[in-house]
Amino acid sequence: MSALLPTIDEDFIDPLSADAMEAARRRQAQLAKPPGSLGRLEELSIQLAGIRDTLDVTVDRKMLLVFAADNGVVSEGVSSAPQSVSRIQADNISMYRTGAGVLARRLGVRIRVCDVGLREDAKSPDVVPEKIACGTGNIALGPAMTRGEAEDAFWTGLMQAGIACTEADAVAIGEMGIGNTTTASAVLAALLGVDPEEVTGRGGGLTDDMLQHKIQVIRQALAVNRPDPEDPVDVLSKVGGLDLAAMCGAFLGCAHSRRPAIVDGFPCAVAALLAMRICPAVRDYMIPSHASAEPGFRLAMEALHLKPFLHLDMRLGEGSGALLAFPILDAACTVLRDMASFDDAGIDDSYLNEIRAQEDPL
Numbered sequence: 001m002s003a004l005l006p007t008i009d010e011d012f013i014d015p016l017s018a019d020a021m022e023a024a025r026r027r028q029a030q031l032a033k034p035p036g037s038l039g040r041l042e043e044l045s046i047q048l049a050g051i052r053d054t055l056d057v058t059v060d061r062k063m064l065l066v067f068a069a070d071n072g073v074v075s076e077g078v079s080s081a082p083q084s085v086s087r088i089q090a091d092n093i094s095m096y097r098t099g100a101g102v103l104a105r106r107l108g109v110r111i112r113v114c115d116v117g118l119r120e121d122a123k124s125p126d127v128v129p130e131k132i133a134c135g136t137g138n139i140a141l142g143p144a145m146t147r148g149e150a151e152d153a154f155w156t157g158l159m160q161a162g163i164a165c166t167e168a169d170a171v172a173i174g175e176m177g178i179g180n181t182t183t184a185s186a187v188l189a190a191l192l193g194v195d196p197e198e199v200t201g202r203g204g205g206l207t208d209d210m211l212q213h214k215i216q217v218i219r220q221a222l223a224v225n226r227p228d229p230e231d232p233v234d235v236l237s238k239v240g241g242l243d244l245a246a247m248c249g250a251f252l253g254c255a256h257s258r259r260p261a262i263v264d265g266f267p268c269a270v271a272a273l274l275a276m277r278i279c280p281a282v283r284d285y286m287i288p289s290h291a292s293a294e295p296g297f298r299l300a301m302e303a304l305h306l307k308p309f310l311h312l313d314m315r316l317g318e319g320s321g322a323l324l325a326f327p328i329l330d331a332a333c334t335v336l337r338d339m340a341s342f343d344d345a346g347i348d349d350s351y352l353n354e355i356r357a358q359e360d361p362l
Contacts, residue, residue, distance in 0.1 A: 013255045013281040016050030024049035024336060031335070032345040038335060040309065041328070044287070045336035048329065051260050051285055052169075056337060059260070059329045062109040063168035064100065064319045065250055066093055067157060068127070069117030069242035070135035071179035072144070073221070078182045078214040080204045083135075086178045087120040093176060093318055094126035100174060100318035107326055110168070113176070114160050116153050117242030130156045132242050139186060139221040143238045150237035150245050157246030161253025161261070170329055171254050172262040172289070173271070174319020175243045178204075181294060184267040186218045186239035188296050190227040191273060192303065195219075199296030201266070203315075232277045240274075247271035252278065255285035260329065264322035265292035265315060269300040276304060287329065290314050290321035 024046040029035065036042065048057045068090035074083045092098045094113040096105045104111050114128040115121070119135045132153045136144040145153075164171050181203035189196045196218035202211055218239075225238035236245045248271045254261035263272050263286050275282045283304060290310040291297065301308065309328050314321045342348070 008252065008279050010279070010281065013252070013279055013285070014258065015281060016047070016284050017053035018050070020053045020055065021046050021050040023055055027055060027336060030341040030343070031339045032342050032347055041332045041335055044329070044332040047284070048260060048332060049336065051258055053258070057333050058337070059170040059326065059333055061168045062107070062170055062172070062326050063164050064104050064109050064111045064172045064174055064323060065161060065164045066090070066100070066111065066113045066174040066176055066319055067116050067243045067246040067250070068113060068122075068176040069246070070119045071177055071183050071241050072136045072138040073140060073182050073217065074179040075138050076140050076217045077210070078217055079179045080206055080210070081178050083119065083178050086176055087118045087122060089318070090115060090118060090127055090176045091122050091124040094122070094124045098318055099316050100320040100323060103320055103323045107323055109172070109323055109326060112160070112164055114156070114246065116156055116246045128160070130160065132156065136241055139183065139225060139239045140217050141224065143225055144183065144240055145237050145242065147233060147237045149242070150233050150240065153242045153245035154233070154236070154249040157249030158253035160246070161250040162257055165254060165257035165259040168259065170260045170262065170326070172264065172319050172322035172326070173247050173250050173268050174264050174317065174322060175247060175267050176318055177241060177243045180241050180243055180267045182214055182218060183239060183241040183244060184270040185296055186221050187235055187244060187274065188270050188300055189218060190222060190229050190235045190239060191277065192299060193229060194299070196222070199299055201294035201296065232274045236274065243267070244271045244274070248274040248278070251275035251286065252282050255282045259285070260287050261285055262287045262289050262322040262325045263306065264289060264319045265317055266294035266297045266300070267317065268322070269297055269304070273300050273303050287325060289325035292321070
């Protein structure tokens with residue numbers, strides 16, 4: 001728990017329902033299939049039962065929650081795209097025009113985009129105005145934001161997730177902010193105590209020279225700001241971003257509402273790690289989606305003890321990879337709820353007794 005967020009304690013998030021998870025395990029053992037033959041789908045169905053405290057779990061209502069913000073470090077030339085793209089794409093996501101937008105439309109997922117820190121106001125009426133500041137400062141020269149702004153963004157994300165959870169059975173978390181792979185790399189390097197070169201990638205397609213420059217900028221930001229790795233809010237305020245802070249809060253908000261939260265790519269994974277550093281119980285409510293091509297993603301997943309379901313070399317952001325996990329959640333729920341048991345199928349499962357005895361010799 002972060003001392004800076006005293007109201008987020010061990011009681012803020014309920015543990016997964018042990019009774020529902022045990023019932024789901026028994027149900028999986030009775031289904032007409034060899035034990036474990038559906039692999040991680042079985043594990044996921046048990047987790048979802050524990051999250052929702054029921055065997056009759058569904059994810060029929062789906063939502064993508066995107067936080068948009070600008071990052072002042074873009075002025076250091078760390079991005080291949082101009083900063084104006086943040087606002088333009090935030091508008092386009094809300095209108096289902098981007099990669100994430102068309103996937104969401106196809107998959108039947110509602111989109112909620114929140115402006116927590118765009119320099120320019122969104123033009124789309126569908127973007128929720130929750131602006132904390134008009135972008136952050138240049139972390140190469142000083143802190144990204146004040147501590148109060150970081151906390152405000154955190155609480156905004158938490159509250160927006162609470163709203164989303166009243167309308168959805170599962171929530172995918174995403175972001176839109178040019179330059180946020182730089183801030184995510186800086187945050188992760190600070191949290192893990194590693195050199196930025198280990199966690200920094202090409203983002204939107206940097207050249208070799210631009211990548212080396214990006215790494216040097218992050219090193220400078222860490223030296224200038226000296227974030228405290230034991231204090232997640234200090235790290236956020238000094239080298240993070242308003243989108244990262246809001247996503248961090250959103251993970252806690254979903255867990256508080258007993259809804260699964262799907263982790264997208266690299267910036268989202270870093271926000272998830274920040275959330276776990278604030279309240280470890282939040283991890284049980286996280287669903288990994290795809291393995292981002294960014295090098296820091298693997299280290300973030302290892303720190304979270306999560307393993308992505310999909311390996312598609314994606315690096316778009318916007319929550320696009322997280323959207324592709326919804327069919328996997330649907331499949332896990334359907335198997336648990338609708339698949340025939342041995343008794344239903346009229347199959348004598350006594351042939352499995354030897355296998356079960358080997359798995360559980362006691």
